[in-house]
Amino acid sequence: MVHEELSARLNEVGYKNWLKAGYCLLKLKDGLHGYINNEMKSFHGIIISSNDVLQRQQQCRNNCRPNGNHLHSLCWLCEEWKREILRHHTNRTGVVNWGNCKPWLWPSQHWELAKAYMPRGQANITGADQCDAAALLNLISFCDHFSFIDQRQVREVIRQRNELMHSSEMRVSAQWMLQYQKSLDRLLQQLQHVPEVAAARREIKEMLSVDWTICVPGADSVDGPEWTGLEPTLVSQVEAELLREKLQELLLYTEAQSPVGLHAKDLSELRKLQVFLQGQRDLEEQFHTELQRVQLLESQLQQAVIQDRGELQN
Structure with missing residues (x-):
């Protein structure tokens, strides 16, 4: 049956909690992205109106772009935008992920401005609706x-x-879930006046009160109620989205390391996820492409080790 493997995974309480907590992040994103997009439009306009240089509405003619995660040799206009971005950054001594940005678009596109305040990996993202909860937060x-x-x-x-996304076992306790639910609710309560946020808050409360055990007709019974009101397809989609976010985040970090600087510890969490996915027939098929990228990284590590040994022998 299509959902037999999923049903068996949901029989593990810690993994079920992990999925429910991840679902809350998806609903958090749904509630926030429209509001944050409108706020960033407003912020973009405020910066322009309060800066005499930017009020001229000029555009970058040099197609200024980052070199990796660094900005060098910017035109005067992009340099002014950079100063404004840093002036409004709450951690001015921290790393700014300039590699997310297309500086020549700062004068005209508010979301290019937003990406300077986000984690790396946002370069090809063009709007708030394409971001995950972590980027928006x-x-x-x-x-x-x-x-x-x-x-x-x-x-x-x-x-x-x-903590949730970096859990190598992909399991969380009932006690952790309780604290997590309280934190989410306190955050969303501040934006209760936004209809989408209020709706997300209600859906999160409802879903956290539901047992996610599913019943697969014809399959062996599992612990818990036979029917939860949740469609197996919905749970499967949530699981795939969360696992893909976790896998992409690990790949992004690991691939950012140079082959020479890559160490076995950099791959340890990625390998655990690889073993999990390969041990589930349905998930192995869904994540075939990503698993090939993991194998390539492992091959690069092996080559680097062989090269290091050769240099030591010489």
């Missing part, structure tokens, strides 16, 4: 336009999100 945290939101609560949800 980091924007709220690092852009002072959102200083009216309690930043302690934003950072707490970011911390819990990172």
